[in-house]
Amino acid sequence: MRLHAIALGLLFVLLTASARAEETVHVGSKRFTESYVLGEIVRTAAERAGGVRAVHHQGLGNTGIVFSALKSGNIDVYAEYTGTIARELLPHANGAALDLESLNRELGPLGLEAGVPLGFNDTYALALRSDVANAHGFRNLSDLAPHTDLRFGLSQEFLERSDGWPALVSTYRMKASRPRAIEHALAYKALVNGDIDVVDVYSTDPKIEEEHLLVLDDDKHLFPRYDAVLLYRSDLPARAPRAWAALQTLKGAIDEKRMTRMNADAEVRGLSFDAIATSFLAGSGTQEVSARPSFLARLFGGDFLRLTYEHLLLVAVSVALGTFVGVPLGIWAAYRRGATQPILGAVGILQTIPSLALLAFLIPILHRIGIAPALVALFLYSLLPIVRNTYTGLSDIAPSLRESALALGLPRVARLRLVELPLASRAIVAGVKTSAVISVGTATIAAFIGAGGYGERIASGLALSDNDLLLAGAIPAAAMALLFEALFGVVERWIIPRPLRG
């Protein structure tokens, strides 16, 4: 009966969570500072126009994930670069002209359009520390080519993109050994420390100036123009006309300097994306903020309750599903001899799939980003401790008790419900507890596909290389894990019969 009550409660939470539908513009962004800032500007502009709600799904991993989210309709619009559209998103049109008209001819059949050029070109480039560059006399990319001893630290995406490292190698005949893949925000630190020599940068990166880096000239004109534009679903203008009109005012509104400054506002001055967008749309320059907001203010800042709710929802629903599926699976594994190894093997293998890989894999299957794939992934991860503990708890019941229940003539179901499950309850509850605590940690990954939760702060903290923001996400997650521990202390007293408690 208690379990039924819990199930109903969770169902209610789920329904209320999904029932908040009205006309909504979903804005996406990739996982780097500029994309976050532009996403927030688009969201704020759309919402201010009135008539719609606008939601910003922040930092949805790499280009591939954001683009598939756009194609499947999970988001309506995000800021993209013409070079990326031509070289990466429309690979069969490789080498096509970069004007909007040519791009839209290719995008049209996908139900997508590109438009509203924002006014700046954010091209890829390679950069070194000025002192290193000067010592070797490096000025352009061709100068690097013959050197075999340079250590490259490139972002994962740049390494794999057809307009990235592979193009560099074939155009410039780079002799350097295989570059190391490194998180972009961390690459600067490694560069300054001298752990690596060359990094990939965006031309609007504020770190270039701050760290006195030398950007190498693309003397063979490998990189195309990366003019920032909005990439959107073709039905957006008709669906949200007022918001669309408001977005037109962004045309040509941001020049390279302005973008660099806004990136610096986020990365160097620690302003929130929200504040940057607001001050941009108000037409003012950089806000005169003397001090960064205090850590406590950021910890419990505006989105704290929303993130807590989202995180809690992810953990509670996935572990509840894991329990409803995992306990029967564990029972099955314990009583069907042929089923034991397949079941335990399968849930064990699930656990070995890296979480980001599983999430990326689930997006095309479920045709969506956000909560659904995150829940499925967390649910699959929650199974192992629950199934295994249920199986072990049931298998460890003393043979004399099993025999005694049988000899009494108790029907099968009663034997399970009144004798075997209560005797195994300690192990089962411990399994669910382990699952819940692990889930709190794993759920932080869900932010990479727009499912929200504390991971949002961790992801943007990583992108901005902002340790305070990282901690503002990691600390509440740790606290939530402890809370779950405590909660299960109560659940144990409630479910496990007194004589069986340890």
Next chain:
Amino acid sequence: MIEVDEVEKNYGRATALSPTSIRFAAGTTTSVIGPSGCGKSTLLRIVAGLIPADRGTVTYDGEVLGPENVNALRLRTGFVLQDGGLFPHLTARRNVTLVAQVIGRGTQASREERVKELAALVRLPEARLSNHPGGLSGGERQRVSMMRALFLDPSWVLLDEPLGALDPITRRGLQTELRAIFARLKKTVILVTHDMGEAAYLGDRVLLMREGRVVQQGTARELAEHPAEPFVSEFLRAQRSPLEEEVV
């Protein structure tokens, strides 16, 4: 009456029970005795339907034990294990009434009446029934186990070393009481034990087993006076008397 007819059980190449036929007469107590591994527990478990025989049949009052009636027959059979087999998460009272409650036998009041009656029969103070098995002494646990076995007023009672884990004084006391209970209730009882004194004291008949077969059956006196083979005398003499050393 319980009839065992040509029942046989092997584990791989090891014989647990050679083809065996026995009749357990209605209203009598039969003690099954023998050294460890003689097949006495296997025999009892096959009779209880807890493990299947390789061949042969077990018949309860003319009804052949099979998968379709095993649970119905279990409800008419009381079963007591060495350590009582009581469920540690339930109170003694709930252990006793569990099956009746699950299958809906009787009313709450009639079940309560039955608990009182049985508590008196096994001489257990009713207040002890609120304890969980962990809070009872070994002797008390066996009394509760006996109450549970008798609750549905079974026609047959099977006991597997019921007093095996008790100290000698408790054990002797319970032997006295069990004999009184068997005499009073006139059930068909099969008692497995390895204690010859207990077998002789509680059983109307004794059935001696060795290496998976019945060596001899009869009253304890018949076994002592007309042993079927030397092993019978050897087994009867094996129990050491406390003063043995002095006698020699």
